[in-house]
Structure formats: structure tokens, C-alpha cells
Amino acid sequence: KGLRKIAGRPMLAHVLDRFAPQVGRVVLNANGDPGRFYEFGLPVVADSIEGNVGPLAGVLAGMRWSADNMADATHIATASTDAPLIPADLVSRLADALNGRDEKIALAKSGGFMHPVIGLWPVELADDLEAALKDGVRKVLHWTDRHGTIGVDFEFVRAGAKEIDPFFNANTPEELQEAAALLENRG
Numbered sequence: 001k002g003l004r005k006i007a008g009r010p011m012l013a014h015v016l017d018r019f020a021p022q023v024g025r026v027v028l029n030a031n032g033d034p035g036r037f038y039e040f041g042l043p044v045v046a047d048s049i050e051g052n053v054g055p056l057a058g059v060l061a062g063m064r065w066s067a068d069n070m071a072d073a074t075h076i077a078t079a080s081t082d083a084p085l086i087p088a089d090l091v092s093r094l095a096d097a098l099n100g101r102d103e104k105i106a107l108a109k110s111g112g113f114m115h116p117v118i119g120l121w122p123v124e125l126a127d128d129l130e131a132a133l134k135d136g137v138r139k140v141l142h143w144t145d146r147h148g149t150i151g152v153d154f155e156f157v158r159a160g161a162k163e164i165d166p167f168f169n170a171n172t173p174e175e176l177q178e179a180a181a182l183l184e185n186r187g
Contacts, residue, residue, distance in 0.1 A: 001171065002081030003036060005124035009172060013042065014084035022091035027065050028072050029058035032141040043069075049130070054119045054138045056129060063126040073123055080117050082169045084179050087154055097152045105144045108167060109151035115167045115186060118142035 001014030012028075020026050027043045030036075031052070032084035034044035045065045059078060066073045078090045087093070094106040098120065107119040117140065127145060137143050156163040162182075170179035 004176060006084060006170065006176055007183055009030045010039075011084050011176075011179070012037075012081050014153065014179075015079060016040065017085045018084075018088055019077075019079045019090070022088070023054070024073070025070060026071075027062060029061045050132045053133055055141075056133055056140055056143060058117075059121055059140075060126060060133065062123065063123045063129065064124050067126060069121055075120050075122050077120050078117055080115075080167075080169070082171055083115075083118065083167045084170060085157075085164065085166050085168050085182060086118070087157075087166045090118070090154075092122065093154070094152055097150050101148075101150060103148035103150040105147055105149045106152050107144065107149055108154055110154045110165050110167055111156065114141065114151050116124065116144070118167060119144075 031046045045061045047073045049057045097106045108115040170176050
């Protein structure tokens with residue numbers, strides 16, 4: 001999905017424009033040929049659990065990569081490659097929401113809907129996540145609820161005359177066109 005074009009650039013480039021300044025390092029989780037992401041100059045890590053078991057496998061891959069390559073990292077932040085309008089304060093707001101709380105995982109929420117692949121995850125839960133995946137857990141919220149999850153509300157934003165979800169997904173040709181117009185209006 002991230003290689004689809006919006007306004008002449010891969011959608012992933014738009015996501016990275018917003019996401020990369022918020023984190024120490026970016027790593028892509030993708031299965032298949034990692035060479036298709038060569039132009040981005042980022043490490044690409046595949047799921048460590050075979051069988052296309054869903055987004056939690058990508059979270060686990062990110063946790064394992066972080067533990068192996070960034071010894072001081074306590075959390076990883078995740079974002080979807082088909083959400084080119086993510087907020088510029090996403091990671092700081094997720095981190096602030098966890099500060100001083102018992103919950104371990106913060107997930108983005110908008111319009112009353114939790115976005116289970118956009119969040120902040122403690123690296124220390126990698127072994128538990130791997131065990132859960134091997135036990136057949138596939139639903140993100142089923143696993144996150146075990147550890148305490150806080151949903152962090154993000155308001156819809158104005159783009160021109162329209163109110164839009166900051167986690168708007170662009171998947172269809174029509175949505176890609178709408179995303180291009182929204183990016184132009186939002187900047």
C-alpha cells in the first residue's frame with residue numbers, strides 16, 4: 001500500500017514526512033521483497049512469525065529489531081503506511097498519555113474508533129506478544145487489553161471546507177485522490 005502514489009510521491013513518503021521527525025529511527029515492517037523499499041534508505045524487517053498472522057506480527061518484528069539495534073529503546077511507535085495524514089504530535093501525545101499511568105500501551109483513537117496499528121508499545125512485552133501469537137491470538141485489542149491500553153483521542157482536523165480523520169486510510173483510487181487533495185489543503 002505504501003508504494004501507491006499520492007501527488008506524485010509514494011504514500012509512504014508522505015507518512016514518513018510526518019512520522020520520522022517524531023521518532024529516533026524508522027524501520028519498515030514488510031514481507032516479501034525488501035528491495036521495493038530501497039529508495040527510502042530504511043531497514044526493512046519481515047515478520048518473525050510465519051503465516052501472515054496479522055499486524056501484531058509486525059509489532060513484534062519492530063520490537064525485536066529495536067531490542068537488537070537500539071539497546072536504550074523502551075518503546076516502539078507504529079503507524080500505518082496507508083494513513084498519510086497522521087498528526088505531527090502523534091508520538092508525543094501517545095507517550096504523554098502513558099506517563100504516570102498503569103496502562104502499558106497507548107493507541108490512537110479518533111471519532112470513537114480505536115486505531116489498533118497506530119500506537120506506542122513497550123519493547124519489554126516482546127516475549128509475551130510472541131507467545132500470544134504462537135497461541136493463536138490475532139486480534140490486536142485482545143492482546144493489548146491484557147496489558148492495559150489507553151486510547152488517545154485525536155480530533156478531526158479541518159482541510160479546506162472538510163473535517164477529516166487524521167488517520168484517514170487511502171486504499172481505493174478515489175481515496176488516493178482525496179488524500180492528495182487533503183495533503184494539498186493541509187500541508
